[in-house]
Amino acid sequence: MLSQVQEARERIRNHVSLTPCQYSADLTALTGQQIFLKLDNLQRTGAFKERGALNKILRLSKEERQRGIIAASAGNHAQAVAYHAAGRGIRAQIVMPLMTPLVKVSSTRGFGADVVLHGSNYDEAYAEAIARSHSQHMTFLHPFDDLDIIHGQGTIGLELLEQISGLEAVVVPIGGGGLISGVAGALKESNPKIRIIGVQTERLPSMLAACKAGAPVTLPAEATIADGIAVRRAGEITLPLVQRYVDELVTVDEEEIASAILVLLERQKTLAEGAGAVALAALLHKKTSLTTQRTAVLVCGGNIDVSLLARIIERGLVKDGRRVRIRVHLSDRPGALLALTKILADQQANIVETLHNRAHYGVNLGDTVIDITLEARGPAHIQAISAALLEAGYKFERIQ
Numbered sequence: 273m274l275s276q277v278q279e280a281r282e283r284i285r286n287h288v289s290l291t292p293c294q295y296s297a298d299l300t301a302l303t304g305q306q307i308f309l310k311l312d313n314l315q316r317t318g319a320f321k322e323r324g325a326l327n328k329i330l331r332l333s334k335e336e337r338q339r340g341i342i343a344a345s346a347g348n349h350a351q352a353v354a355y356h357a358a359g360r361g362i363r364a365q366i367v368m369p370l371m372t373p374l375v376k377v378s379s380t381r382g383f384g385a386d387v388v389l390h391g392s393n394y395d396e397a398y399a400e401a402i403a404r405s406h407s408q409h410m411t412f413l414h415p416f417d418d419l420d421i422i423h424g425q426g427t428i429g430l431e432l433l434e435q436i437s438g439l440e441a442v443v444v445p446i447g448g449g450g451l452i453s454g455v456a457g458a459l460k461e462s463n464p465k466i467r468i469i470g471v472q473t474e475r476l477p478s479m480l481a482a483c484k485a486g487a488p489v490t491l492p493a494e495a496t497i498a499d500g501i502a503v504r505r506a507g508e509i510t511l512p513l514v515q516r517y518v519d520e521l522v523t524v525d526e527e528e529i530a531s532a533i534l535v536l537l538e539r540q541k542t543l544a545e546g547a548g549a550v551a552l553a554a555l556l557h558k559k560t561s562l563t564t565q566r567t568a569v570l571v572c573g574g575n576i577d578v579s580l581l582a583r584i585i586e587r588g589l590v591k592d593g594r595r596v597r598i599r600v601h602l603s604d605r606p607g608a609l610l611a612l613t614k615i616l617a618d619q620q621a622n623i624v625e626t627l628h629n630r631a632h633y634g635v636n637l638g639d640t641v642i643d644i645t646l647e648a649r650g651p652a653h654i655q656a657i658s659a660a661l662l663e664a665g666y667k668f669e670r671i672q
Contacts, residue, residue: 274462280420281430283330284323288322288326289315291310292311298539299535305441307569308436310428317352318348319348320572321352324424326352339410341357341365344394344397344402346376355383357385363410369392369393373577415447418509421450422454422513425455428570429456430458441467441469441562444471447503448478448506452468453510457517469518470514470518473498474524475494496529500545524550530587530588534585543581547572549571593651594648594650601641602641603640611664616646624645625644
């Protein structure tokens with residue numbers, strides 16, 4: 273494995289970015305580990321997938337290049353294939369699930385590929401791509417279950433060895449297993465003492481299920497904000513590599529992933545998609561056996577839909593106690609709302625939104641109800657606001 277990854281690195285060296293690996297004092301304080309963020313979300317297409325895709329493309333025969341290539345992807349592999357194929361004059365067709373985020377579809381088209389939207393999930397898009405590869409005589413580029421792809425992704429491991437002195441552990445997202453197979457193989461064959469931790473979304477733990485069963489198993493389809501690793505079945509090639517090189521597999525849930533996205537954005541000024549944030553989510557929520565090790569965390573993608581990001585930020589603010597919505601019962605008379613807002617102003621609570629309603633919520637005639645969304649400084653501040661309202665005799669409840 274190591275020699276093939278080294279060869280891949282020389283092959284792609286001048287065509288992909290050597291991404292930074294930054295020490296984070298904030299995340300070190302939050303997790304207890306010495307955290308270094310490997311920012312492969314800074315690649316040209318916003319994700320690590322360029323490494324494997326380019327390595328595969330550069331190893332195609334002249335005949336394969338002339339016939340064109342086809343891939344199935346939820347986004348990042350698609351963009352990587354499209355970008356590097358276009359740069360070499362190779363026709364590329366990408367089959368993407370219908371629900372792929374618009375930012376990934378637009379980017380893939382922008383890089384020059386012919387995009388076909390098909391199927392409700394990756395597996396249906398994959399089946400369509402395979403059928404098209406046969407009917408149109410195009411070469412299929414698998415997103416993870418291909419040794420050339422795996423060796424290209426493994427170049428991250430070689431960079432980590434050079435960027436972090438005394439590296440002790442690496443936390444890696446897992447979908448089908450291509451990234452972790454390459455990274456773990458390169459690292460373990462360089463230094464077997466380095467611990468490799470794989471992280472999957474709790475909704476689609478396909479590699480964890482495969483390791484328990486001893487063979488790939490197909491899981492039921494599930495929606496997840498980590499769409500880049502929403503793979504229902506682990507790879508035939510990647511499974512034995514994970515079994516050989518990976519020390520631990522853990523899962524994170526949707527709220528934990530969303531929280532990690534927000535932490536990266538707020539604390540590190542780094543934009544990560546769901547799949548790109550799962551490794552940090554595992555550390556923030558104490559899912560691994562790591563304690564104080566010098567740990568590399570792979571932030572492997574940053575292609576997130578802005579509407580999803582807005583919802584994640586909103587939910588994160590609510591969860592952290594920095595935004596709250598309350599429903600207050602008032603007498604329907606002049607000055608009632610002014611008196612309420614004065615209490616809120618005295619508590620230095622900022623009103624974001626109000627909804628004043630007389631006809632709904634089953635209120636009595638002569639009364640009204642107002643929903644108020646407030647910005648607060650945290651749970652203690654919300655408690656102080658609640659105490660002030662109770663002291664003033666207001667009837668209210670907190671709503672979601």
